[in-house]
Amino acid sequence: MGDSLKVLGIETSCDETAAAVVDDTGAILGEVVRSQYDDHAPFGGIVPEIAARAHLETVDAIVAEAMRRAGTGFDEIDAVAATGGPGLIGGVIVGVMTAKAIAAARNIPFIAVNHLEAHALTARMTASMAAPMTAQKTGGLEFPYLVLLVSGGHTQLLIAENIGKFRRLGTTIDDAVGEAFDKSAKMMGLDYPGGPAVERLAREGDRNRFALPRPMKGRPGCDFSFSGLKTAVRHAVEGLGAAGPGERDLADLCASFQAAASEALIDRTRNAIEMFQESCGARIREKGVLVVGGGVAANSALRAALETLCEETGMRFVAPAQKLCTDNGAMIAWAGLERLRLGLTDGLDFAPRPRWPLDPDAPRRAFAGAKA
Numbered sequence: 001m002g003d004s005l006k007v008l009g010i011e012t013s014c015d016e017t018a019a020a021v022v023d024d025t026g027a028i029l030g031e032v033v034r035s036q037y038d039d040h041a042p043f044g045g046i047v048p049e050i051a052a053r054a055h056l057e058t059v060d061a062i063v064a065e066a067m068r069r070a071g072t073g074f075d076e077i078d079a080v081a082a083t084g085g086p087g088l089i090g091g092v093i094v095g096v097m098t099a100k101a102i103a104a105a106r107n108i109p110f111i112a113v114n115h116l117e118a119h120a121l122t123a124r125m126t127a128s129m130a131a132p133m134t135a136q137k138t139g140g141l142e143f144p145y146l147v148l149l150v151s152g153g154h155t156q157l158l159i160a161e162n163i164g165k166f167r168r169l170g171t172t173i174d175d176a177v178g179e180a181f182d183k184s185a186k187m188m189g190l191d192y193p194g195g196p197a198v199e200r201l202a203r204e205g206d207r208n209r210f211a212l213p214r215p216m217k218g219r220p221g222c223d224f225s226f227s228g229l230k231t232a233v234r235h236a237v238e239g240l241g242a243a244g245p246g247e248r249d250l251a252d253l254c255a256s257f258q259a260a261a262s263e264a265l266i267d268r269t270r271n272a273i274e275m276f277q278e279s280c281g282a283r284i285r286e287k288g289v290l291v292v293g294g295g296v297a298a299n300s301a302l303r304a305a306l307e308t309l310c311e312e313t314g315m316r317f318v319a320p321a322q323k324l325c326t327d328n329g330a331m332i333a334w335a336g337l338e339r340l341r342l343g344l345t346d347g348l349d350f351a352p353r354p355r356w357p358l359d360p361d362a363p364r365r366a367f368a369g370a371k372a
C-alpha cells in the first residue's frame with residue numbers, strides 16, 4: 001500500500017449502477033452513475049429482475065469507465081469495495097461478484113459495505129475534503145454525530161458512534177419516506193422516480209391547499225410513519241373527480257405532500273436532537289452535528305427545513321451535495337476506505353445480505369427496511 005490510499009467502490013443495490021475511485025483525502029478521482037430510470041419507467045417502479053439484469057449487463061463497462069476517468073490502473077488501487085446489502089438481492093450479488101473477481105485477480109482486499117453506513121459516512125468524505133491536511137486522516141467530521149437517513153427503502157434516525165457502530169433512535173413503522181414520494185407521485189400520474197418530479201412541481205404549488213396529515217407529529221420518540229400520508233394523497237386525488245388532477249391541482253398536491261412529509265421528518269428529528277444532546281453531550285463539541293443522507297436528502301425543501309431546525313437547536317448541519325445523497329459509487333468507495341484504514345476487510349466467502357441493520361440491537365420492525 002502506498003502512502004495515499006485509493007479505493008474502487010461499486011454500487012448495485014437498487015436502480016443505479018455506479019462506480020468510483022476515491023482517495024483518502026475524500027477526493028473523487030473518477031466516477032460514473034448510470035440510472036436505470038428508462039428501464040423501469042414503463043412499470044412505474046423498480047422491477048427487481050430488470051434491475052439485476054441491467055446491473056449485470058453494464059457493471060463491467062461502468063467500472064472500466066470510472067477507472068479511466070480516475071486515470072488509475074488496477075495496480076494503483078488498494079482495495080475494492082461493493083455494497084454487500086441491504087438491497088435488492090440480484091443487484092447486490094452482481095456488485096459483490098464483480099468486486100470479488102477484481103480483488104481475487106489483483107490480489108487486493110475486498111470490502112463488503114453496508115449501503116446505509118455508506119449514506120451515513122458520506123458527510124465524512126466531504127468534510128475530509130474541506131478539512132486541513134492534519135485533520136484529513138480522521139475525517140473532518142468526528143464521531144459521534146446524529147444522522148437522518150432518508151431513502152427509498154429506509155427512514156431512520158441514528159447516532160453514528162463509530163465505523164460499524166450505530167445506535168438507532170427511530171425508524172419507520174411502515175413505509176419509507178422515499179417510497180411515500182414515489183407512490184404518491186405514481187397516484188398523481190407522475191413519472192418514476194417520484195421524488196425529483198414532486199419537488200419540481202411543488203415549486204409552483206400552494207402547500208396549504210390540501211390538508212394532509214403529519215404522521216406521528218407531537219408523539220414522543222423518533223419513529224416515523226408514512227402510510228397514512230400516502231392514503232391521504234390517494235383520497236385527495238380521488239376527490240378531484242374522474243378527470244384526475246389538472247396542472248394546478250398537481251402542483252398544489254405536490255407542494256402539500258412535500259410540506260407534510262418534511263414536517264413529519266422535522267418533528268421526529270427534533271426529538272432525536274434532544275435525545276442525542278442528552279446522551280452524547282459530554283462527548284460532543286458545542287451542540288453537535290446533524291448529518292442528512294440518502295436519496296430524499298437531495299430534496300431542497302427538506303434541506304432548508306433541516307437547516308432551520310439546526311439553527312433553532314444549535315446543531316451544525318452537514319448535508320452532502322445533492323448528487324452524493326442519491327446512490328453513487330463514491331459513497332461506497334469512501335465507506336470501504338474508512339474500513340480499510342481500520343483493517344476491516346472481508347473474505348471472498350462474504351454472502352450478500354438482503355437485510356443488514358446498522359444497529360443489530362434495535363427492535364426489528366415488521367415492515368421497515370424490507371426493500372432496498
Ligand code: KG4
Pocket residue numbers: 014150151152153154177178179181182193194195196199294295296297298299300325326327372
Ligand atoms: O438513496 P437512494 O438513491 O436509493 C435508495 O437507497 O433507496 O434513494 C432513492 C429515493 C427515491 O425514493 C427517490 O424518489 C428519492 O430518493 N429522491 C427524492 C429526491 N431525489 C431522490 N425525494 C425527494 N426529493 C428529491 N429531490
Ligand code: ZN
Pocket residue numbers: 115119151152294295326327
Ligand atoms: Zn441509497
